[in-house]
Amino acid sequence: MAGEEIRNTQVIFRDYVSGFPKESDMYISTSATIKLKLPEGSTGSLVLKNLYLACDPYLRIRMQRIENPIVFTSFTPGSALNGYGVGKVVESGHPDFKQGDLVWGTTGFEEYSLITETAQLFKIHHTDVPLSYYTGILGMPGMTAYAGFYEVCSPKKGEYVFVSAAFSAVGQLVGQFAKLMGCYVVGSAGSKEKVSHNHPQYACIIFKCFQLQEEQDWDAALRRYFPEGIDIYFDNVGGKMLDAVLLNMRFHGRVSVCGMISQYNRDPPEGITNMINVIFKRIRVEGFATFDYYHLYPNFLEFVLPLVREGKIAYVEDIAQGLESAPAALVGVYSGRNVGKQVVAVAPES
């Protein structure tokens, strides 16, 4: 079988998007084929069978036409999307990977992917935890939460921490990391359904959380939850929430800017009008990129795996079945339909 071409179902990016993405901005194609055997001399390449794909918020940025790419490049209309995923090596021309290895990293939104660039591919050594976790808590979002909280925020026990998008892949981890550290933690989430996950059955997700639509005035809500002000804001949403937070920061507060999901579909973005508080309260607002911290990945795994195994940290996933569900699952992330990390299961693990 390995020598012949087989069908390779793909999620194709139709054309550049403005505003909110729709399911019809993607389509499922069954017309592509792939050879599972690498051509002679394909040193450094791999063929991957994709098992799980991550519906990461940043993918929206890649759906627009990016004239001067600085961090992200646009998807190519007519080609499959790509992003983070978990896969199994079907064939390897790379000395570090062998057939049957499990990996996570950048792959295609398709059944099988030919990977020619392995720099951002990590081998999975621990399989006593759900494999899908490597699209989340044990993968890029986990590293994002770890680097963005511990490295960027310099947190101290007892500090007042606010996390927006508190049940997102990253947000739920930041909240729990902060809680484990002995911080006072409050989160915000977009729906009641999300906040309902804030329940003892979810072990450690027991920080306070308020629901955005239930609050007329976010500044007032923050004042109620943080009468003493906020030391650390882990920003996943940007826009008006960031503006309200700036009013409620404490002296020498830190804002770790991880994402701005509320702004990705807006042109122009909402204006931030409370920047003067950055001076008054000597606030540090800092953006970061997870890939600047990947050298810490082994430290991170050593830290987080025991917490996962001992049930000291909970992790909520929203798993959609089959590549066909990918367009709806991805679009749902921007309307906040998912509860927990949105994953697409592409194929059975074995």
Add this chain to the structure above:
Amino acid sequence: MAGEEIRNTQVIFRDYVSGFPKESDMYISTSATIKLKLPEGSTGSLVLKNLYLACDPYLRIRMQRIENPIVFTSFTPGSALNGYGVGKVVESGHPDFKQGDLVWGTTGFEEYSLITETAQLFKIHHTDVPLSYYTGILGMPGMTAYAGFYEVCSPKKGEYVFVSAAFSAVGQLVGQFAKLMGCYVVGSAGSKEKVSHNHPQYACIIFKCFQLQEEQDWDAALRRYFPEGIDIYFDNVGGKMLDAVLLNMRFHGRVSVCGMISQYNRDPPEGITNMINVIFKRIRVEGFATFDYYHLYPNFLEFVLPLVREGKIAYVEDIAQGLESAPAALVGVYSGRNVGKQVVAVAPES
């Protein structure tokens, strides 16, 4: 004479201001008197004869009604303004100060001030430089430039530095500090007259500078002056300039937020729409307060005095004569009428 009351001319704050301050928001009063002799038992207090007063931009903030003071308190309608100045001790009940001592620090906008709080008063030990410099390059603005540039920006030789309000008290120093360090420096200023001070006669003020009104599009101007982008932005103005700068920052750029003079008279302020670049380019935006760094004042003097004495640093002042000129001088700062640090000379030095 010291025992009797003498007339004490004052600059009185009339009432809370919204929008741009006008001269009529202040008035000169000659009705107050002061005893130059301290009452028995006035331990820790001083009587100061004011020589120079600083028209610092932050005074505008204190002219509005501040409901929840976090850093600044409002001026009291009907009372004299206060701010930074240079004075001579007329009488002292404080063991660290004696009659005839020269000091700089917080004092009143009046001929004589009774100082009951000396924590923010610094003794002047070096008088071979102009005394008025202690309202500027050798005082709070000098410390602001020093701390805001060296401590907050972590500058490196060869980096690309942009300074707004480049001929303000702080801006002209940051530009020169950066230049002395071997950075590429560009400033912006509000008028041709200011930019004309960018002349070899001003020794070291030889960084490039563009005039705001001559540029239709600040983003385009910045792209022209910084084809490689900006590593460090020393922000004195906030608002639209900050927004344009965010588009032009380099990876791992730093924004030291010192002031937002373009926003002090606006309600609501201009919205900052390009915050997403903070993530894309991993920018650190940091506010600071000079008084957090006053422990470095001796280091600063040791650094800057030789530069001043050897003419390696230039400093432009705009000195208005007499307390009566204070309202116009202060108001002029917000329309950009001054060229260099705006000072009011209250009394002859001897």
